Amino acid sequence: MSNKIKAAIIGPGNIGTDLLMKAQRSEVIEPVWMVGVDAESPGLARAAQLGLKTTAEGVEGMLPTMQEDGVQICFDATSAYVHAENSRKVNQQGAVMIDLTPAAIGPFCVPPVNLLDAVTQKAMNVNMVTCGGQATIPLVAAVSRVQEVVYGEIVATVSSKSAGPGTRKNIDEFTRTTAKGIEVCGGAHTGKAIIVINPAEPPLIMRDTVHCLTQEDPDQEAITQSVHDMIQEVQQYVPGYTLKNGPVFDGKRVSIYMEVEGLGDFLPKYAGNLDIMTAAGLRTAEIYAEEMLAGRFLPTAC
């Protein structure tokens, strides 16, 4: 166990629990703390059963011993509103914060697009954009690495059951943060994000549409190849990331139709939107952990 980096998960809800299950399979991450705010939370009880230390006192409950417990990476799976405070506190204790909320105070990280940048910059807080962003920004980037994309737009359709109270209460953060991610990481000059929630039963698997408008006529062959390559990269951590149709070319419009099925660790398989978030968060943590284990990065209090 000595060759693993210890981690804490803040937020024992569906996302935090799914992340815990994935992290337990990791070769470089060892989850040791689960932090919640409700003593009755089933997520805390589950984590305790799995041998993690738990607290219902929020981050404050972990702070006194987190250095002693060797926590060097924290995941925040709570909400955008409390994230800044959580991040400040764990950074002070020398732990890197991986932000799964749409707070976006740190640089955006979409693993196949710019994960190495974040690690090279030794950022102490990285933001995972949004679920829709993780599912679509790689494809905007796949087009923009071939040629100029003046406009990138994504439509994420998720099942009602997979849209939690946080997303619903702050749906504007989803649209704003995703749109910004399409520009900053996706490489489109202008980004636009749309989310649709569908209550059909059985729940639909997450669907994503990516529309890009290119500056010049699209190089169809090069874009198609780039899209297929990018999908393979994402499939390394989300095997159910599937091209349904496209790329369709219509003048300067390039449209790609995707479906994202989750692994079904804790969250149901249709909730690919949540799975891609936890998988991307863990992937990011693993790259940080590898850098730490190799002695190339020592996170320090800030």
Next chain:
Amino acid sequence: MDLQGKKITVHDMCLRDGMHPKRHQITVDEMVTVSKAMDEAGIPMIEVTHGDGLGGSSVNYGFPAASDEEYLTAVCKEMKNAKVSALLLPGIGTVDHLKMAVDCGISTIRIATHCTEADVSEQHLTMARTIDNLDTVGFLMMAHMIEAEELVVQLKMMEDFGANCVYITDSAGYMLPDDVTSRIALARAELKPETELGFHGHHNLAMGIANSVAAVAAGANRIDGSLAGLGAGAGNTPLEVFVAVCDRMGIETGIDTFKAMDIAEDLIVPMMDHMVRVDRDALTLGYAGVYSSFLLFAKRSAEKYNLSTRDILVELGRRRTVGGQEDMIEDLALDMAKAQGTL
């Protein structure tokens, strides 16, 4: 049924829902001309926005001829009595758009969600209620998909967030008068007495007028329509027809019936790119329970991939698609074309 003396507020949709059959290409000048004539005819409320609401400008729904800001600014400053409203669908537009529309001079904001997802409107309704004198409306779309009891739970949620008026919206034009009656009557009984209640119909089964009258009889006091029915699918409840029926029944709308008829005939019909009527495909929307603005998208995909529009629409209904899923249409058409071996 005796509705003599009942006062209602009629809300015109030509310059918002009517953007769908116009592929969002109504010009600023057309909006100004039409809205001034409506104001003159005594139409008390006029909606002006991209067909899919504030922020709807997109590849997915269509880029409009002008921005929401340009449309709203131009129309608001010309109104003498009519109030201007804007529509906003959380997930497409944000509170930033809402603030922009308020700055342009709107009096009403309508926050629309799918009928089971009212909680996504919290951010927008709670913000809207803090703006002085802003008429704040919650709008539940595709209301045929759930029963009255379930619908009322969602309406009450919007009421709690701060809506002073809530709407039952038949986006697919699927409802029959009894469906409207049961939903409106239960909502009226369960909502606070001071909360206004509205009905928004589509004419896909030619039930726009009958459904709107049923809504008034069951306790609704706001009714949406559009002159000459300019709206998605077979259009909205044709407003001039509804006003004429109200006149005959003694329902008071405050609208000059003949002037309304003249605007419909002289201004709106000439603006139409195609006759908005109950044709085979619009009828399919109502029959299969499909979101009305899917119509032109399905027609385009049918043409491009050599399919039947009706087949596409029926399949969209079977998959229980909801408003906003326009991106699903080309994807589905590609699947259908592959299945029939033409792609």
